[in-house]
Amino acid sequence: MAAVTTAARTRRKRNGSRSRETRAAYGFIGVWIIGFLVFTLGPMIASLVLSFTDYNAISSPRNVGWDNYRQMMSDPKVAKALGNTLVYAVMYVPTAMAVALCLAMILNRVGRASGFFRTVFYLPVMTPPVAAGALFLLLLNGNQGLLNRTLHLVGINGPNWTTDTAWVKPGLAITMLWGVGGMVVIYLAALRQVPKDLYEAAALDGAGAWMRFRRITLPMISGALFFTLIVQTIYALQMFDQAYTMFFGGQENSTYSNDAALFYVIYLFQQGFGFLHMGYASALAWLLFVVIMIITAIQVRVSRRFVYYEGERD
């Protein structure tokens, strides 16, 4: 009898503790859920409704059915902006991942000083994008910029990164490498999780550095690589700050807009806030959302063959 009572008490105690933990958990995530509902889901739903209206932010929206979506199909600038954005994403994402991985691997070998360098690499992420954009306009200037002057030292005549339409997107991709610090930190954490004994065993079996990298490092950090691939792709498809600052920003510079840098979100912003076509801009936003979802779905599907999740399967 006494044993039963004790067991029941223990169970109640455990249940009570679990209940408190559950409440605490809800308390912690509750704030986030409220923020998500109010600042993300609510506006998304509003945006979806607005995408079927003619709305200028001043007057009441007027229902126009699918007109905005039909207009998108015949708007050559949508195709231009989408094309620019996709080309840029293809240039930027793999380059940024490769650069970040190289830096992370170097940091992984630095030992104690890696903490210092990790901070140094992360600092640019804290720089306001507008400031970075303005800075890179100077650094990438085809005539006097630091990059071309450096290239000149090794006998290379650098291109006009900011004024030649063929080089505008590569120039922007270089600009965005400034902020790879976030990825470096993620990769470094992943590299630190790779068991050392795998490398030792491989070395004993005669595997060289490249083979160890290809057969051990890459599979073991593939989860981190996949995560950054998805995040960076979305980030690239939403390119705005730097491109707008460098090629569209400010009333003085706005007359030198460059079609090669007309990214999708810049066009969306022009429509929404330049011309007050908020309904059309909302429709554009939903098209981008769909494009991002499709690309992400493809990435997730393809990743099943390449990404290794520890403990998921033998």
Added chain:
Amino acid sequence: MITRRGFLAGSAGALALGVTSACGGVSGKSKSSGGGASKGDTGAISTQGFGKPDDVGQARIDAFKSAYPKVQVNINEGDFDAQQFLSAVASGNPPDLVYLHRDMVGSYAAKGAIQPLDDHLDSAGIKTGLYRPAALQEVTIGGKVYGVPEFYDTRNILMSGTALRSAGLTAADLGTSDWDKLHTNAVKLYKANGGKISRIGFDPKVPEFLPLWAKANGADLVNPDGSPNLADPKVIEALTFALSLVDEQGGWSKFKAFRDSWDLFGAKNEFKKDQAGAFPWEGWYVNVLVQATPKLDLDSVPFTDRQGKPISFSNGSAWCLPKGAKNPAAALNWMKVLTSTDTWLKAAAARQATVEKNKSVFTGLWTSNPTADAQVKAKYVKPGTTGFDKAIQNYYASNEYAFSIAPSKAGNEIKTAWTEAANRALSGQQKPDAAMRQAQSEAAKAFSAVK
């Protein structure tokens, strides 16, 4: 019909799927008094777009505070930000005043983001006859006045005397009436070493001065009724000529990269470093040059049309009343005081004090108030024979004959269309005629939508 309020919170963020991370936040700082004082001598007013006032701006703010000591003035320092302004208006929390480029007034008026001032002008004692017709035209949409014009920027050609002499040319050789001659002399003035530009001979300053080149060729980019006229053969011819100047001087990519490397505001500016021969520019740049390089060998001629008649293109800023402004009477008083002759004289006195402190030269204040301009000129502008004096005289003269682009309810869209078209032509993505035809199609569509 869907109610507006329900969507307001969402609209900016909702674009959001792409925009939220990219665009700045919305200021909710607009703090109006709601005082309801019909004379506008109490309460508070807030502004957007006025930037950080310099000596001239500060003197005018002080003049208002002195005239209306009971009105609290809240200046939101920073250039005009469309997103910030529209969000403030849409959320029912607008500033009392917005400071806009005049070429944007038509679009904002068409959308109802700013109010017509006609009902307020008389009670505020603002006489529209005080302002230059070209400036007033820019803020008059559909017969209603939507803004009070302020500064008045015109364009003339500035040149480096040193560069001219080195090429054996005179200022008259770079006049804009004979385009063939200008082309030849621009090439003479242009210098390059090993494929790298070392001096631009003549910069036509397109796209931004395309209206001036088109006018010189006998065409307006915008018709008097506000419709676009971008595919006019004379506009296309003007763009083609400007493009030929750029192409002969390295091509757009090199040309612009070189120009972007100039130290425009410094002591090692493009004239000082012999990087520029000549270009049309606004009058304010004379003030920059005289302060940075007071001993510069500057020369200047008026911009002329192809018949040799001086022409200039004017634009500038205006004060407007946003929809829902809570203290319109005080806002109108602000517009009146800041653009009055007395206030401009106070501003000129402040500038003169700065000039004396810096041991520099008073280069003029060019405003939409011709009475003020005449009095300021008489009081502070010293006649002389230097290149700077000649330039100053040219800018004062051009105030009298400058034209402005006709206002349009699709002004933003039309401007975007022609600037992008000119950029496409300059960068070689399209021929000038194809670019301008596309621009006309885009602009006409936008104009039809708001007509």
